[in-house]
Amino acid sequence: MRPKRPGVASRAASLIAVLAVFVPSVLWAQAEPSTASSPARSGSAVREFLGLGPPPDAAAAQRGAPIYAANCAFCHGPLARGAEGPSLVYSELVLQDEHGATVAEFLKAGRPEKGMPAFANMSDEQRKEIAEFLHQQIEDVANRGAYQPRNILLGDAKKGASYVGKHCLGCHSLSGDLAGLAQKWRPVDLQRYWIMPPRKTSDRAITATVRSPRATWQGRVQEMDDFRLVLVDAAGEPVVIARDAGVTVELHDPLAPHVAMIGALSDSDMINVTAYLETIK
């Protein structure tokens, strides 16, 4: 469908831009994320991608929380995942409901024959707030784009310090490049980036020496497949080299020690080092 109004078209264009950024991180079940993206940014986009239905009214859900806790949690559990009574997160009645229209009616009458009392004395407003609370629980479960991070800093910083002393300080310095990493990255990013830093800066770029019978090139590798290399030479100019017979490629990866480390690193060393790096101001 072609958008009819320019406003719609430009909105669509900006949505495309946003989606293009986060899509690799949300295609899980039949795919897999490459980065853990920030919940606030991707929550609504993932909701739409998954087709999760209308978002819950967060304020109403918050008002509904104490009402739910006082009246419902005993049977259905604090997070509505079931206890004595069934899980409401899986309830078809709740999943089909939009903003309390069905749930509020249901609560008014209850299902006394199955032990579910009527909540006839509540206001309709309160019943709808309970419904929004339930929708919020479903959102918290189903919308992985809005998942809240947990505290992952459970390692032993002292042991981490000893690992860093043994393995890292040959190349890195505590007062130099390792200082203040915790201010730069969330713990979850700190943990992945100290293991395998992003190659954004030029000193971490892969370079190559390429030789053919007639010439030799050196530079930063911009692109590489089975058929060609694109090098950026000292002057900043891209050079395209076909990988014909007789062409040899020698790669230099400044992160090679990190790549090698991944295979040898234990989970406990990983979390200990992260806990330690978090303490270096």
Place this chain on the structure above:
Amino acid sequence: MKRHRARAGALWRIVCLGALLPAAAHANELDMAILGKPPTTAWPTFNGDYSGERFSSLRQINDSNVTSLQLQWSYRISDVAAQRGAPVPVIKATPLLVNGTLYFTIPNNVYAVDARTGTKLWSYSWVDQGGHLVGNRGLGMYKSWLYFLGPDNWVICVDSNTGKERWRKQIADARLQYFTTTAPLVVKDHVLVGVGGDAMDIRGFLVALNPDDGAIQWKWWSTPGAGEPGIETWPNVNAAMHGGGGTWQPGTYDSELNLIYWGTGNTNPVFAGQGRKGANLYTTSIVALDLDSGKLAWHFQVSPHDTHDWDNTEMPVLIDANIEGKPRKLLAQAARNGWFVVLDRTNGKALVSTPYVQLDWAKGVDKRGQPIPDPAKEPSVSGTMTITSATNWMSPSYSPVTGLFYVNAVQGVAIYYLLDTDARPSGYGGTLSSLGTSTRFLKAIDITTGKARWQHEYPNLNGAPSTLGPGLLSTAGNLVFTGDDQGNLIAYSADQGKILWHFRASSAQSNGPITYMHDGRQWVVLAAGDTLYAYTLAPAALTRADP
């Protein structure tokens, strides 16, 4: 002058249309007798035949002339704007080729294209009411009818001649987070349709529908109910009722045993296993079901107690081969968890069970040959490293000529996090964060040993996405067709893995390649992103080639 010629052209077209129309009404009836036969002049099912081998006996295009492969036409999808979560269309479907027409899909859209010219004959659009637009893997065909899935669990039957809808039937509820992406598999008078879903702890199932009206013939649940065999692998019935096990890829079929073979998807909650201690049958398994009743004949669980989203939906490929001098009915699978199995498909007994990438999550195999997962490698709050998915939905291939099983595999590491520590977790319950160093390999695995006889490492500065991946096709012309992650369509020699031909497409190859004879020429058709590419030999090479 110009005007006159244009009018004459229009007139000529009308005359032609008039002549063609009555014939076209009968042209697209699929001869049901060819279903399950080796595909030569048609590609009438997702895998071409029912074996899942994606092997073609054609050899007009072969290792001596593939360098002369020439693009005949390309068809770019230009009538679909950004879809929810999909900025540009990506063709993940394997096309069907029947009587000179190619049929393929993207989410919510079906296309019929003339195989000779790449001209669109018709298209069909569906307006969804929810569901997940991650991909659509194609169509099933029965006589002159096509079966297509909307993402919101609608099975839609359309007329292959016109693209007009005949009937529709909803098989699951999108609000419960079921979604549908698979290519329906038609076997005899059954249309077999599977489902996906992760966000809300679905109970997976496979359903057989009547091709005439979509009436349900049988339904097989991926997890057992109260009192049924397998329920002992769950802590309680409630966990099994929400235990996942999607069926989102087509399966394979052995007509002699009358068994269908299906891979089942990841267990739910996805990363949080504390509420479902046990093996969690029949999720992340290979199951053999009776075609006519849906009754379980045997199972083999490739990823017991999955906590890594390792859908076991990779194709269970049926192979007839001699093992130690005896002809055997085999089934081979390269699974998403990095494990390669060769089973006796009459009973599910393992002949080979071994990793095909380097991995650290298994402590060995049990007495049936099923891997034993190491609990220390389950996702944790502080993070646990193990492999990323070693492959995914992209089609593997097996060549009976080389005896090699071809799979595009990824070697990578991710940190898996547990987010939901509740005693009753729900949904994904966790997340993962990859360490950016993955590498893709094309592996040619000897089915008698599970070891790669050769492998090709794809050079790539950016690692290998396991989200999207190139499917494979092997041929009797000693060729393997696939692609890399950087837009190159590639032909290898099947026996040695030498690159013989490549073509730079506008994006990375995104579906399973097919091949067939049409008009005396062997065609190779594959998709990269929003475009379908069709090749034959160049005319000069064609005259030299065997028919």
